[in-house]
Amino acid sequence: MHGWLGVVEILGVLAGLLAISVLTLAGRRRWLDRLGGTFNCSLRLRMTTPGAGWVLGVGRYSEGILEWFRYFSYSLRPRIVFPRRNVRVLETRMPDPVEAVALNADEKVLRIQVHDGRAEAQWELAMSQESLTGLLSWLEAAPPGVRRFE
Numbered sequence: 001m002h003g004w005l006g007v008v009e010i011l012g013v014l015a016g017l018l019a020i021s022v023l024t025l026a027g028r029r030r031w032l033d034r035l036g037g038t039f040n041c042s043l044r045l046r047m048t049t050p051g052a053g054w055v056l057g058v059g060r061y062s063e064g065i066l067e068w069f070r071y072f073s074y075s076l077r078p079r080i081v082f083p084r085r086n087v088r089v090l091e092t093r094m095p096d097p098v099e100a101v102a103l104n105a106d107e108k109v110l111r112i113q114v115h116d117g118r119a120e121a122q123w124e125l126a127m128s129q130e131s132l133t134g135l136l137s138w139l140e141a142a143p144p145g146v147r148r149f150e
Helices: 002-035 127-139
Strands: 038-040 042-044 057-061 063-072 081-083 087-093 107-115 120-128
Touching: 002 038, 002 057, 038 120, 038 127, 057 127, 081 107, 087 127, 107 127, 120 127
Parallel strands: none
Antiparallel strands: 038 057, 042 120, 057 063, 063 081, 087 107, 107 120
């Protein structure tokens, strides 16, 4: 009889930890949403394999930066930060059939180039058409006098 009580206690503790974990993720997402300027945005972390490397995330743009947070993470800090003055849009496209499996049905892919003074890197972001329009408007609406790389 005592063996069953131990199993029930362990299952109860595991269920409690799972509930705390899910509530923490939901609370983090709500906190990000309250800061404003957030949108669902997948980021391609690995560009080596065609169609692979997409990670679900949340994008947030504020005064001069675009921040990207992993969707399933407990970190309150962004994983990647793109300064607006260093971002150049290269192209927008529909996802390839291989990529479409990892992305939502209505998402488009935006390829950007980021120049940090020493090197240039290319990134791909996937988001809905509405989010894409908002992000492109935000990128183009840089304040006067802000130099962008050529």
